[in-house]
Amino acid sequence: MPVPLAPYPRPSGSYTPPANGAQSQLVCSGCRNLLMYPAGATSVCCAVCNAITAVPPPGTEMAQLVCGGCHTLLMYIRGATSVQCSCCHTVNLALEANQVAHVNCGNCRMLLMYQYGARSVKCAVCNFVTSAGGSASGAAEQKLNNT
Numbered sequence: 001m002p003v004p005l006a007p008y009p010r011p012s013g014s015y016t017p018p019a020n021g022a023q024s025q026l027v028c029s030g031c032r033n034l035l036m037y038p039a040g041a042t043s044v045c046c047a048v049c050n051a052i053t054a055v056p057p058p059g060t061e062m063a064q065l066v067c068g069g070c071h072t073l074l075m076y077i078r079g080a081t082s083v084q085c086s087c088c089h090t091v092n093l094a095l096e097a098n099q100v101a102h103v104n105c106g107n108c109r110m111l112l113m114y115q116y117g118a119r120s121v122k123c124a125v126c127n128f129v130t131s132a133g134g135s136a137s138g139a140a141e142q143k144l145n146n147t
Contacts, residue, residue, distance in 0.1 A: 026062070027075045029053040032087060034073070068092055106130040 022039040030051025037044040037055060044053050056062065061078040069090030076083040080094045093115065101116050107128035114121040114132055122129050 024055075026053060026055065027073065029086070032072055063094065065092060065094060101132065103130055103132055 023036050024039065025034055025036050026044065027033070028035050028044075028046040028049065028051055030046055030049040030053075033046060033048055035044050035046060035053065041055050043055055045051075046053065056077065062075050063078040063080075064073060064075050065083065066072070067074055067085040067088065067090055069085060069088040069092075072085060072087050074083050074085060074092065076094055079096075083092045083094050084090070085092065095115060100113050101118075103112050103114070103121060104110070105112055105123040105126065105128055107130075108123060108126045110123055110125050112121050112123060112130065118132050120129050121132050
């Protein structure tokens with residue numbers, strides 16, 4: 001016979017959510033979970049690990065990237081040039097859209113993204129090194145021996 005579930009108790013206190021329902025998000029400084037918080041909050045307490053994370057000042061534009069070392073989602077203040085992961089301590093380049101360029105791999109034609117100004121880019125699929133602009137000759141392109 002199924003056991004009836006009791007409803008959650010009503011929260012005590014007088015929390016009033018913002019009239020427009022505006023919420024923002026940030027990454028917990030302790031466990032790296034994504035936290036939602038109401039507009040106007042100055043800090044957020046994580047329900048999972050109880051870490052208190054400071055909320056950036058209003059008007060601060062945030063950006064996100066995935067750590068190249070451990071694949072954790074990182075949030076940072078837009079305009080930063082590098083972001084250090086608090087989990088694996090990898091320093092990640094934080095490139096804006098105008099700081100990256102694209103080229104097709106000279107071997108498998110995969111679209112590759114690289115930092116603007118780089119001379120060549122290595123394809124992660126086939127390990128082919130493609131010249132990144134400037135050179136019309138194929139001399140700068142070479143196949144690496146499984147490295």
